[in-house]
Amino acid sequence: MAGSILITLALAFSIFSMVMYFFTYRGAKNTLNIARMSYHAMAMFVIIASAFLMYLIITHQYQYEYVYSYSNDDLPFGFLLSTFWAGQQGSFMLWLLVTALIGVFLQSYTGKRDDLEPRVMMFFTLSTTFLLAMVSPLLKNPFAYIWAEPMFLETVKINPAYFNAPFMQNFMFNDPNSGQNFVKMSKDLYATLQGAGISVNQFIIHGKGLNPLLQNFWMQIHPPILFTGFAMTTVPFSFAMAALLKNDYKDWVRQSFPWILAGSGILGLGIMLGGYWAYGVLGWGGYWAWDPVENASLVPWLISLAAIHTMIVQRKTQAKGGIGKFVKTNLLLSILAYVMVLYSTFLTRSGVLGDASVHSFVDPGAIVYLFLIIFVGTFLLLGVGMIIYRWRYLESQIVEEENLLARELALFTATVTLGASALIVAVGTSAPIFKQAVETRFYNEMHVPLAIIIGLLNGFSFLLKWRHSSGEDILKKSKFSLIATGVFALLIILFGKVYDIMMILLSVSAAFAFFVNSEIAYKIFTGNKKMLGAYIAHIGFSLFLLGVVGSAAYSKQFEVDLTKGKPVKVLGHTLEFTGYNPIENNTKYEFNVSVKDGDGGGEARVIKPVMFISAFNNSLMREPDILEGFTKDFYVTPLSYEDGSNAENKPQGNAVTLMPNEKTSIEGAQLTYTDFIKPDMSVMMGGGNFQMGAKLTVTKNGKTETIEALMKKEEQGVTFVPVELKDADLRVELTKIDPTTKKAEFIVGKLSMPVITTKPSEVLAVNASTKPFISLVWIGVAIAVIGFFVSTLRRLKESWA
Amino acid sequence: MKNKYIFGGVIAVVFLGMMIFLFTKSNIQYESDFVKVMSSDRTIKATGSWVKEKSYEVNKSERTFAFFMKDATGREMKVIYAGTIPNNFESAQSIVVTGQYKNGNFHAKDILTKCPSKYQDKQKAAANS
Numbered sequence: 001m002a003g004s005i006l007i008t009l010a011l012a013f014s015i016f017s018m019v020m021y022f023f024t025y026r027g028a029k030n031t032l033n034i035a036r037m038s039y040h041a042m043a044m045f046v047i048i049a050s051a052f053l054m055y056l057i058i059t060h061q062y063q064y065e066y067v068y069s070y071s072n073d074d075l076p077f078g079f080l081l082s083t084f085w086a087g088q089q090g091s092f093m094l095w096l097l098v099t100a101l102i103g104v105f106l107q108s109y110t111g112k113r114d115d116l117e118p119r120v121m122m123f124f125t126l127s128t129t130f131l132l133a134m135v136s137p138l139l140k141n142p143f144a145y146i147w148a149e150p151m152f153l154e155t156v157k158i159n160p161a162y163f164n165a166p167f168m169q170n171f172m173f174n175d176p177n178s179g180q181n182f183v184k185m186s187k188d189l190y191a192t193l194q195g196a197g198i199s200v201n202q203f204i205i206h207g208k209g210l211n212p213l214l215q216n217f218w219m220q221i222h223p224p225i226l227f228t229g230f231a232m233t234t235v236p237f238s239f240a241m242a243a244l245l246k247n248d249y250k251d252w253v254r255q256s257f258p259w260i261l262a263g264s265g266i267l268g269l270g271i272m273l274g275g276y277w278a279y280g281v282l283g284w285g286g287y288w289a290w291d292p293v294e295n296a297s298l299v300p301w302l303i304s305l306a307a308i309h310t311m312i313v314q315r316k317t318q319a320k321g322g323i324g325k326f327v328k329t330n331l332l333l334s335i336l337a338y339v340m341v342l343y344s345t346f347l348t349r350s351g352v353l354g355d356a357s358v359h360s361f362v363d364p365g366a367i368v369y370l371f372l373i374i375f376v377g378t379f380l381l382l383g384v385g386m387i388i389y390r391w392r393y394l395e396s397q398i399v400e401e402e403n404l405l406a407r408e409l410a411l412f413t414a415t416v417t418l419g420a421s422a423l424i425v426a427v428g429t430s431a432p433i434f435k436q437a438v439e440t441r442f443y444n445e446m447h448v449p450l451a452i453i454i455g456l457l458n459g460f461s462f463l464l465k466w467r468h469s470s471g472e473d474i475l476k477k478s479k480f481s482l483i484a485t486g487v488f489a490l491l492i493i494l495f496g497k498v499y500d501i502m503m504i505l506l507s508v509s510a511a512f513a514f515f516v517n518s519e520i521a522y523k524i525f526t527g528n529k530k531m532l533g534a535y536i537a538h539i540g541f542s543l544f545l546l547g548v549v550g551s552a553a554y555s556k557q558f559e560v561d562l563t564k565g566k567p568v569k570v571l572g573h574t575l576e577f578t579g580y581n582p583i584e585n586n587t588k589y590e591f592n593v594s595v596k597d598g599d600g601g602g603e604a605r606v607i608k609p610v611m612f613i614s615a616f617n618n619s620l621m622r623e624p625d626i627l628e629g630f631t632k633d634f635y636v637t638p639l640s641y642e643d644g645s646n647a648e649n650k651p652q653g654n655a656v657t658l659m660p661n662e663k664t665s666i667e668g669a670q671l672t673y674t675d676f677i678k679p680d681m682s683v684m685m686g687g688g689n690f691q692m693g694a695k696l697t698v699t700k701n702g703k704t705e706t707i708e709a710l711m712k713k714e715e716q717g718v719t720f721v722p723v724e725l726k727d728a729d730l731r732v733e734l735t736k737i738d739p740t741t742k743k744a745e746f747i748v749g750k751l752s753m754p755v756i757t758t759k760p761s762e763v764l765a766v767n768a769s770t771k772p773f774i775s776l777v778w779i780g781v782a783i784a785v786i787g788f789f790v791s792t793l794r795r796l797k798e799s800w801a
Numbered sequence: 802m803k804n805k806y807i808f809g810g811v812i813a814v815v816f817l818g819m820m821i822f823l824f825t826k827s828n829i830q831y832e833s834d835f836v837k838v839m840s841s842d843r844t845i846k847a848t849g850s851w852v853k854e855k856s857y858e859v860n861k862s863e864r865t866f867a868f869f870m871k872d873a874t875g876r877e878m879k880v881i882y883a884g885t886i887p888n889n890f891e892s893a894q895s896i897v898v899t900g901q902y903k904n905g906n907f908h909a910k911d912i913l914t915k916c917p918s919k920y921q922d923k924q925k926a927a928a929n930s
Contacts (some may be wrong), residue, residue, distance in 0.1 A: 419838065420816060435831050437846055442827040446820060559864060561886075618890050637887045640859070765885070 003052050003143030004062075004136075010045035011132040013038045018125035022117040024247070032118065039107055039121065042128065046100040050084075050093060053142055057083045057486050061206050063147040064202035066090060068153075072209035079215050083221045086214055088364060088509045089135060089142035094223060096131040100230040103128060106235055113255060115801075121240035121381075127234045127338075138370055146200065147190035152182040157206040179739065184590075212614040212621050218277035222270060226297060229267025230341045233300055235259040236307065237338035237383070241332045244386040247393060249323040253311045253330065257795040260311070260334070261533075264304045265788025271297050272781040281429050281561050283624040283637045285769060286552070287777060293351050295429040296344030300337045300409065306418035307333035308792045309411045316466055317408065323397050325408060328387065331394075334385030340426070342379055346372040353432050364564035403468045410461030417453050425452075431660060445554075446503050454508030455545055459516035481515035488515075503553050510545035513538060530794045537787025547776030550632075559639065562593065564595045564762040573634060574599060577764045578606075580641070588612035591638055592765050595627055609638040609766065632772040639765040653731065653749020658694075659742065666748050669700035669728055676742040678707060689714050693734055694744040700728040709734035709746060724751055810851060829899060833871040839902050847907060848897050851890070852877055859886060870907070878902070882909040890914055 020035030053066075057080050062068040069731055070090070071083040085094040110117040134140055152173065155163075171189045183189070185204075193203055213219075236256045243252035250401045275287030275296065288294060307330055314324035347353055350369045365566055387394075403409070424446045428438045461482060463474045488511040492498045498507065520536035527705060562572050562577035569575075574596045580589045589611055594604040610623040627634035656664055658673040665671070679692035693710035707723045722733040729751045736745040822834070832838050838847045849872045857868035866886050867925045871877045880898050893914035900909035 424820060427820065431824075431828070432831070437831065438824060439827040439829060442823050445827075446825055464842045619890065621887075686837075 001143075003056070004141060005048055006049035006052065007132060007136055009127065010042045010049065011136055011779055012041035013126055014129045015046065017042060018122055018129060020247055021122035021125060024486065025122060035121065036107060036111075039103060039125065042125075042132075043100040043104050046132075048095055050097045051145075053090070053093060054081075054084055056143075060207065061201060062204040063146055063156075064142075065144045065148065065151065066142045066498060068157075068204060068207045068485075070144050070208070070210055072207040073205075075210060075215075078217075078220055079210055079577065080212055082219045082223075085227070086219075087142075089140045089144075091223065091227070092134050092140055093142050094741070095227045096128065096135060098224070098228045099128055099131060099234060100578060100687055102231050104226075106238075110337060112231060112695075113251075114250075115246075116242065116255065116545055120238045120247050123238040123241045124234060126237075127379075130378070134371065134375075135526055139371055146204070147185050147187050150184060150186040150757050153185050153204065154208075155181045156184060157204055157208070157449055158183050159203055159205045162198065162203060165196070167196065172739070180274075197249075209616045212612075212616055213282060216277070218273060218279050218281055220279055225273060226270030228620055229263060230297075230300070232259065232263025232266060232477055233304065233338045233341050235263065235693075236334040237379070239332035241386060243385065244331060244390050248323050249327050249331075249397075250318065253315050253318075253324070255799050256334065257311060257315070258792045258799055260308055260337075261788055261792040261795055264301060264308065264790065265785050266299045266516065267297070267304065268781065268788070269785045271301060276778065279774075281623060283636065285624075285635065285767070286555075286771075287774075288424075289445045290428070292307055292429050292432070293348050295425045296348050299344060299426050299429070300340040301430045302339055302418050302422035302425070303333055303337040305420065306415040309415045309418070313408045313411050317399060319398075325399055326412065326415075327397065328391075328394050329412075331387055331719060332384075333415070333419070335379075335387070339376065339380045339383060340422075344374045346376050347429060347433075348547040350723050371385070375547070405464060405469045405471065407461055407464040407466050407469075410457055410464055411419070414454065414457045414461065417457065418451055421447065421450050440641060444487070451545060451548075452502070452505050452509050455506065455513050455542065458513035459509070460512075462516050462520055462535075462538075464544065478516065480519055484515040487514040498549075498554070500553065503549055505548045507546055510542045510549070514542035514546070517542065529719065530790065530797075533787050533791030533794055535787070535790075536790055537784045538783025540782070540787055541785065542780070544780030547773050547778075550773030551771040552776060554772045555769055557767060559765065559767050560764060562764045564764075567596075569599065570768050572635070572693045573597060573768070575636075575768065576764075577602075578761070579762075580764075581608070589641075591641065593636060593764070593766070607634075607636055607763045609636050611638045611641060620699045626661070628775070630768050630775050631772050632771075635769045635771055639767055641765070642761070642763045644654055653747045656746045656748050657736070658746070660694075667730060667750055668689075669698050669730055669748075671732075671746075672697045672749065673697075673744060674706075676737075676744075677710065679739060692737060692739060694737065694746075696732065698725060698728055698730060698732070699727075700730065703727060707732060709744075726751065804894075812830055829853065831892075831897075834871055834874075835876040835878050838879065838907065842903075844899065844901050846899050847878075848894050848895060849873075851893065857886070857890075867906075870898065878907050879905070880909050881891075881906045882912050884912075887912050900924055 017035050017038035020031045020038060021760045023031045024035055057066055057071055058069050058077070060067065060071070060073050066087060067083075067087050070086040071080055075083070083090070095277045098175055101123070104125060107117065110120045120568045135142060137144070138269060155172075159195045164527060169706045171186075171192075173184055174180070175182065183329075233739070238258055239252050239256035239259070243249050253346045271294070272287070272298070278284040278289065279287040284323075310326040310329045310333070312324050316324070318324035328800040330486070343437075349364060349586055350372050351364060353801065374696050375785060424443065428432050428442055431437050460479075461468075463477050465473070485508055489504065489508050493504065493509055498504055516536045521532055523536065523540060524531050554618060555570055558570050560568055560575070562568055562575055564577050564579060567574050576594045578592045578594055578595075580591045583590050590608040591611065592606055592608055594606050596602055605627060607625040607627055609625040612621050613619070614621045622638050624635055624637040626636070654666060656666060656671065658671070660673055660676055663670060673694050674697055675695040677691070677693040677695060679690040683690045689712075691710050693708055696703050696709060698707060707725070710721045711734055712719050712721060720734050722731055724731050731751045733747045734744060735747055737743070804923070805885060822827055829844055829846050831848060833848045835847065837847065847870070849870045852869035852871050855869040855877075857866065860867050864885070866882045866884060870880050871875050880900075882898070882900075890912075893895065893919055898909040898911040899909055899911040899913075902908075
């Protein structure tokens, strides 16, 4: 209850703040302070609500549906932290929290700059209002009680003390497919518990747990950083809208610049952390799979980057008076970046991607679907509507002056290319809405030429001067880079054996950009260091491109069976499986593989891929291990393991499925399933030991015998007891029985038939691959992110008039 | 001035043309009706669920993973996937396989297992039946 009240209060203050900012903008006196105070009150309530949610998770308050669904009492503190954003409700809450906090800084930033605050903050609070409505009790509220909607809980989650309570039988259900029992949690059961004086928290003593894929360090840092990046796009949007509102475009780029730079840096970092998570922990084998959820975060980032490039031009061309060039482009891109964040949210949260993604969320219901559409629609219409409204004025401000060899044009081309990339990704990702899908080669093949253009521009545009440059000048400045690139090209063809023409072009363009930027960066380093940002970012990006070429186009993979103790040579390494050992309280197994270079000489390094059966989803989970190196990673994913117990005697014979009173002839005998042997229902419900099975009569050579084929459930698990009939030379073993339909399956074979024994051997099957220069991907991104922040500092200083 | 628009226009048309061409070439349709899956010779994303009663088999020597899949009407087809059993396979609520139907089997080059974070619907259905 308390959580919902906090959210509702915050929502009220957010709306009130927005209205007060609007009045302030319209010239009302005395309303600015009220608006500010309301904003801070809203932020305060959001912070308290978030802390409260965290408190509920840490103290295992399973009466809250969210806490029950995404956590359990055996999770360590670090993973309980991940629970906060593991589900839809919580991740909206995280987004809201970060947005609210950013707003506090934005409020103080805009408050110091003329009349900026009311114009910017009224749009910003519109955004917080929508997010608050999203987590309000009407929609995706993380504070919803578990009984609000009927929900089936596994019996193991319930306090066993209440199993025998008389009211329980009305709420117990059995799933005949899995044989599992559930307790139906609903308003009725809640009322009954209330009546009996039992609190829900006493009744439900365990949570469902957290998906094992999310139980790692990367899940703790990737979502907060990504959502900070998402939330940051709200700021350039608000600045663009504020400029359109006032119809004054002189200052907004300068003011918006540090925010869009910092936001892009953070979003880029967040995206790449997700990539590292996929590569290093989830075992996708790469950092990018063009998965819709990945794409959804990439599109706004590309648009932000596109905006940055033409914003520089607008800023530079303002110097001669007027509002500068590419104003419409900049406004549109600043607005689109945020709208695409919202559109991505719609794609990944509304369930429209349904079958297309590994991790898009399940259908949230019609109301949320509709709300998401309204959310996207409102901001899109507001933004585009304002631009259309101001179109004629903006048209009249166009500065006409074109020169082919000018940095302005190169930067504009960069914006167009980045925009094209965003368009490709957006189109491909949206295809499932129309029941279509694209293969990943759609993205790959479209991006190779674009990346070549980007690489060339990345170097070339820094050789150009603003307004006009002479060919001679460019040639002079690029002497070093051209020579170095030539040498690089020779090296990769001769020694790297790169023969694909597109890959040569791509690496050469990236290398050219690297040399140009490095040369300039080196010169600046001795001078004004705060100007370094752009060059650092572009050096990082060119290294990233080189890493992509190496790791994506020249990766090799091979599936191999490793028999224990037998070295196998694969991809230039000698692998030997040496055994496994349990880790983390016997919940997981490490498979030790010793790796030697070449033919097996030299020192062995041990890598330990992990496999385990997760109790959460009852599935085999595999975690890769990587031998990291600068020139290449050696990546090993475990596939399966056979422990040699396959040597056990497998029953031989024919499979038979019978219903009660059904007969069949097999191996010269008449088999009749006469009766179902019932299990003790109450024990079965409680998860205790029980047995069930089938009573059969077997007639052979005129002799009839009655046998019982049984399934026994004990602490160690389920066993089937075979029945051997010496006279009839028959072996009957139950393999499956369904207590509701009573359908039973058997294996019937001759007793005299030899039992096949397979040779025991421990075999670990792995997928081994090499990823050349993947290290450059991480190094490149890290350098680029540093570049963004250096630029942010510089532009922050310039944001004052 | 005019030249700029012609130049830009040509680039835009070439780019969009390329995109549409590649889109149609690499485009795959979703199909939940196995009758249509079996009658088509195109690459398709077939959606359905695993027939648990028929289990699955992992062929170590040929490195294939085979199982039966059924659509909403209960029509079944055998799926052969060139690879190993994917994570989460046993608990998948629904499965999307990408590939072609050839010679009586669906040859998949990709499997996507959908494991919703919430199982209520499934349990609800089960308990009501």
